[in-house]
Amino acid sequence: MRDWAALDKKYIWHPFTQMEEWLGSELLVIDSAEGNYVVDTNDNRYLDGISSLWVNIHGHRKKKIDDAIKRQLDKVAHSTLLGLASTSSIELAEKLVGITPRNLTKVFYSDSGSTAVEVGLKIAFQYWRNVGFDEKRFFLTLSDAYHGDTIGSVSLGGIDLFHSIFHPLLFNTLTIPAPFPYRYPNLTPEQCKEMSLDHLKKIVNERGHEIAAMVMEPLVQGAAGMIVHPEGYLREVANICRSNCILLVCDEVATGFGRTGKMFAVEHENVEPDILCLAKGLSGGYLPLAATLVSDKIFEAFLGKYTDYKTFFHGHSYTGNALACAAACAALDIFEEERVMESLPQKIECLRKELASQIAPLPWVADVRQCGFMVGIEIAEHVAARKAFPVEFRIGHQIILDVRKAGVILRPLGDVLVLMPPLSITEDEIRYLVGAAAQSIRNVCSNPKPFSL
Numbered sequence: 001m002r003d004w005a006a007l008d009k010k011y012i013w014h015p016f017t018q019m020e021e022w023l024g025s026e027l028l029v030i031d032s033a034e035g036n037y038v039v040d041t042n043d044n045r046y047l048d049g050i051s052s053l054w055v056n057i058h059g060h061r062k063k064k065i066d067d068a069i070k071r072q073l074d075k076v077a078h079s080t081l082l083g084l085a086s087t088s089s090i091e092l093a094e095k096l097v098g099i100t101p102r103n104l105t106k107v108f109y110s111d112s113g114s115t116a117v118e119v120g121l122k123i124a125f126q127y128w129r130n131v132g133f134d135e136k137r138f139f140l141t142l143s144d145a146y147h148g149d150t151i152g153s154v155s156l157g158g159i160d161l162f163h164s165i166f167h168p169l170l171f172n173t174l175t176i177p178a179p180f181p182y183r184y185p186n187l188t189p190e191q192c193k194e195m196s197l198d199h200l201k202k203i204v205n206e207r208g209h210e211i212a213a214m215v216m217e218p219l220v221q222g223a224a225g226m227i228v229h230p231e232g233y234l235r236e237v238a239n240i241c242r243s244n245c246i247l248l249v250c251d252e253v254a255t256g257f258g259r260t261g262k263m264f265a266v267e268h269e270n271v272e273p274d275i276l277c278l279a280k281g282l283s284g285g286y287l288p289l290a291a292t293l294v295s296d297k298i299f300e301a302f303l304g305k306y307t308d309y310k311t312f313f314h315g316h317s318y319t320g321n322a323l324a325c326a327a328a329c330a331a332l333d334i335f336e337e338e339r340v341m342e343s344l345p346q347k348i349e350c351l352r353k354e355l356a357s358q359i360a361p362l363p364w365v366a367d368v369r370q371c372g373f374m375v376g377i378e379i380a381e382h383v384a385a386r387k388a389f390p391v392e393f394r395i396g397h398q399i400i401l402d403v404r405k406a407g408v409i410l411r412p413l414g415d416v417l418v419l420m421p422p423l424s425i426t427e428d429e430i431r432y433l434v435g436a437a438a439q440s441i442r443n444v445c446s447n448p449k450p451f452s453l
């Protein structure tokens with residue numbers, strides 16, 4: 001067998017990774033997968049506790065998706081949407097319009113969550129130019145937002161660790177504090193919600209005429225550490241935007257496709273965003289694919305003669321890739337055929353119970369946040385004082401290395417341990433996943449040391 005680890009270290013620069021540390025560490029090299037497990041080059045199986053970074057929703061090597069891709073491969077792998085139409089992209093667009101909020105009628109494809117957001121923000125910006133409101137040029141965002149890693153989506157983001165270095169390259173946004181109850185221990189969730197909404201109302205009163213759109217992750221801010229918004233927040237934000245002529249762009253890249261217990265997070269509060277960004281789970285976690293959906297109102301503002309210059313000049317080489325669209329069609333069919341949404345409430349309840357009994361009582365767990373299949377476990381050195389472990393302990397990282405010994409793959413967000421299993425996980429596997437996480441928190445935190453290789 002080839003020395004995969006050595007070759008990786010020779011050739012690959014990994015994302016979000018301190019490569020000096022990587023080069024000195026032992027690597028886990030994945031070679032295959034089956035169902036809810038990935039398999040390494042030594043034939044060890046690991047429960048995929050983060051759905052291969054939040055994308056794989058029906059498990060790996062799902063026959064229906066595999067077959068759809070093979071069938072598509074016998075027809076065509078890719079043809080361009082610039083100047084040509086294609087059957088699989090049409091089929092998927094019809095399905096997406098059918099399952100998303102009723103006002104959304106048109107689908108613009110791209111390749112990743114970041115580009116889905118770039119497309120959404122460029123459409124929102126140009127919309128106001130096309131209808132003659134040139135002063136509407138600012139975006140409203142939430143603190144701690146994450147919308148991707150390209151410069152436009154980073155501009156909308158507010159996670160300093162990732163974003164501050166690029167500050168000179170970014171455009172300015174208007175930001176309000178996210179309703180994050182954990183951060184405001186003196187406020188009830190309801191007061192926290194009102195505090196955030198008061199900021200929103202104030203800024204909308206003062207600058208509403210300059211604001212093109214509010215961009216937000218509805219219900220759960222994933223990369224921020226699974227911040228779950230208080231109930232009713234999204235509804236109120238949508239109302240305020242609607243009555244002040246501010247477009248609402250919902251980034252459901254993380255929350256979409258069943259993650260929150262409904263197909264889309266906006267359904268929880270009956271919100272119809274003007275623009276909806278989708279990626280991650282869209283292709284079942286198989287191929288890079290994203291979609292930005294818009295309403296008729298938005299679409300129609302781009303219609304005119306060529307010489308009116310209302311065209312949306314944006315597109316990627318692989319826009320609407322046929323293999324990816326075929327995978328996505330199959331992934332959506334599985335939701336119906338296997339009644340996936342109907343199976344979720346019981347699994348979500350099982351996850352809730354396990355978290356309450358095995359995780360919440362641990363002395364290093366400061367907060368357990370759950371919305372459906374999205375879980376964030378806040379680890380702290382002193383829970384009562386909410387005092388974090390020193391950065392050099394890299395406590396989250398130590399925990400996910402420890403849990404590998406129990407055959408579980410996790411990836412933390414700093415000191416927040418994330419559980420984001422495939423929707424196809426069984427209740428037995430949920431119990432195993434939570435039990436293993438609890439044991440690793442105990443193993444690492446009961447005798448904490450600075451991280452070393």
Ligand SMILES: *Cc1c(COP(=O)(O)O)cnc(C)c1O
Binds near residue numbers: 146
């Ligand atoms: C992951 C994520 C993105 C970026 O998606 P990529 O496919 O990694 O570019 C954007 N928004 C949210 C909410 C995400 O969770």
